[in-house]
Amino acid sequence: MPKEDPETTALKKELTDLIAKVKAEQEKGADAKLAEKCGDMSDVPKIRLVVKKSLKGHINKVNSVHYSGDSRHCVTGSLDGKLIIWDTWSGNKVQVIPLRSAWVMSVAFAPSGNFVACGGMDNMCTVYDVNNRDATGAAKMVRELAGYEGFLSSCRFLDDKHILTGSGDMKICVWDLEAGKRTMEFDAHAGDVVSISLSPGHEEQQKERGLDQFHNSGQAFATASEDKTARLFDIRSDQQLGHYTPPGNCGFTSCALSLSGRYIMAGSDDNSVHSWDTLKVSHTGTLNAHENRVTSISLAPNGVALTSCSWDQSVKVWG
Numbered sequence: 001m002p003k004e005d006p007e008t009t010a011l012k013k014e015l016t017d018l019i020a021k022v023k024a025e026q027e028k029g030a031d032a033k034l035a036e037k038c039g040d041m042s043d044v045p046k047i048r049l050v051v052k053k054s055l056k057g058h059i060n061k062v063n064s065v066h067y068s069g070d071s072r073h074c075v076t077g078s079l080d081g082k083l084i085i086w087d088t089w090s091g092n093k094v095q096v097i098p099l100r101s102a103w104v105m106s107v108a109f110a111p112s113g114n115f116v117a118c119g120g121m122d123n124m125c126t127v128y129d130v131n132n133r134d135a136t137g138a139a140k141m142v143r144e145l146a147g148y149e150g151f152l153s154s155c156r157f158l159d160d161k162h163i164l165t166g167s168g169d170m171k172i173c174v175w176d177l178e179a180g181k182r183t184m185e186f187d188a189h190a191g192d193v194v195s196i197s198l199s200p201g202h203e204e205q206q207k208e209r210g211l212d213q214f215h216n217s218g219q220a221f222a223t224a225s226e227d228k229t230a231r232l233f234d235i236r237s238d239q240q241l242g243h244y245t246p247p248g249n250c251g252f253t254s255c256a257l258s259l260s261g262r263y264i265m266a267g268s269d270d271n272s273v274h275s276w277d278t279l280k281v282s283h284t285g286t287l288n289a290h291e292n293r294v295t296s297i298s299l300a301p302n303g304v305a306l307t308s309c310s311w312d313q314s315v316k317v318w319g
Contacts, residue, residue, distance in 0.1 A: 026239045034232075034241045038279040044262055047275040047285035049306060053091040054289075055315035057084050062309035063104055063120075064296045069111030071300035074307050076315050077104035077118050085109075085116065085130060088305065088317045097128055097139045103151075110157040111301075115142070115177075117163060119152030125165050127177060145175050147182070216261055222278070224255035224266040232264065232278055244276040247283060254296045259303025267294035273308055273318075289316050 004012075060080035067074045073094060075085050081102035085095040103121030110116070116139070119125040127143040134140045150168025157163050158174070162183075165173050174184040220241070224230040228251050232242035242264075250270035257264055263284065265275045273287040273294055292311035299306050306318040 026237075029237050030239060034279065035281040041279060043280065043282075044277050044284060047263065047265075047287070049287055049318040051289050051316050052305070052319040053088060053317040055084075055086050055088070055091055055317065056313070057093055057096070058082065058313050058315075060102075060313060061292075061311040062295065062313060062315060064107040064118075065298045065307050065309040065315060066107050066109045066296075067298045067300050067307065068109040068113040069301055070113055071302040071304065073109070073113060074298060074315075075107050075109045075116045076309055077107040077120075078313070079104065083107060083116060083118055083128070086315065088300075088307065091317075095130060095139055098136075099126070105151060106154045108155045108157055108163070110160055112160050114160055115157065117155050117157065119155055119165065119167075121151050123148045123151060123167075125152050125155050125163065125175070127163065143175075143177055143180055145180065216257070216259060220261075222255050222257050222264045224252035226251035226253075226269075228252070230255055230264055230266045230274075230276065242278055242281050244281060244283075246270075246274050247286075253294060256297050256299040256306065258299070265297060265299075265306065267297040267308055269293045271310070271312075273297060273306070287318060290314065 058078040058080050060078050062076050062078045064077045065074055072087060072089055073085055074088055075083055077083050079102050081099045083097040083099060084093055087094050101120065101122035104118050105120035108117045114131055115127055115129055117125055117127045125145040126141060128139040129142045130139045132140040148167045148169055152165060152167050154166040155163055161177050163175050163177060172186040173182050176183050219236055220232060220234045222230060222232050228249065230244040230252060231240050234241050244264060248270055250268045252266040252268050254267040255264060262278055263275055264278050265273055267273050271290045271292055271294060275284045276282060277284050290310040290312050294308050294310050297306060297308045304319060307315060309315045
């Protein structure tokens with residue numbers, strides 16, 4: 001191994017000192033624990049969501065689910081090479097969209113309900129217009145956004161004309177769907193971008209390892225990780241507020257915050273969805289209905305329902 005020159009050594013020391021200084025400033029602001037300050041608050045009820053609908057139609061592992069802005073329809077993506085748009089109220093399929101590549105890792109529903117998108121190991125983001133059909137009768141493909149050097153891991157619509165994507169080449173991209181071109185590109189990460197969450201004001205937040213969800217206030221966000229923890233971070237204080245652990249020894253695949261922000265829920269590889277009181281940092285229950293790893297969860301925008309999908313090939317609607 002080559003010997004470091006004095007300039008590199010000095011720069012490394014300067015960087016280490018700066019990190020220590022930032023951490024010291026953060027600790028000055030952390031004058032109390034969230035659980036201690038909220039200890040005298042009344043307990044929230046244990047989560048008692050039940051399965052209202054069990055959506056069956058996929059014949060392989062279901063990797064992703066996302067609600068439409070109407071809080072009624074959701075889209076799921078599976079390794080069977082299909083996107084399915086569901087009516088979660090009736091439990092019926094609305095549309096089945098065959099894909100060119102079965103390796104789906106992420107799906108997204110536009111808030112308007114007019115478009116769905118997906119991507120994965122095909123290294124591209126494909127957008128479909130659900131209101132128009134092609135010659136086969138399936139939703140019309142309107143864009144294939146290519147140019148990634150790694151798998152597409154996450155996508156979210158900003159509106160009907162723009163989409164935000166994260167990928168395994170460590171890049172975050174904003175695309176103009178009408179032009180089919182990238183309008184912005186961020187090279188901010190040093191690892192695979194695996195999740196994107198939009199704040200209520202549409203300020204994007206990206207995570208490398210955990211799966212994250214913005215608080216409805218826009219001032220905080222929650223993350224869940226395979227390190228067997230879920231966490232709550234406050235943007236204003238630039239640090240972690242809450243640290244949530246499951247009763248058992250399981251890692252997490254996805255997370256969601258309730259509309260009020262009082263509950264945090266996380267899909268887990270122990271086949272269940274765990275819930276905590278965000279303020280008192282206490283475990284408030286487990287949702288058990290899946291027979292295999294829960295891969296993704298999505299909360300309806302109106303806050304009244306939760307969907308979860310799993311490697312057991314099913315999608316559950318909780319309410």
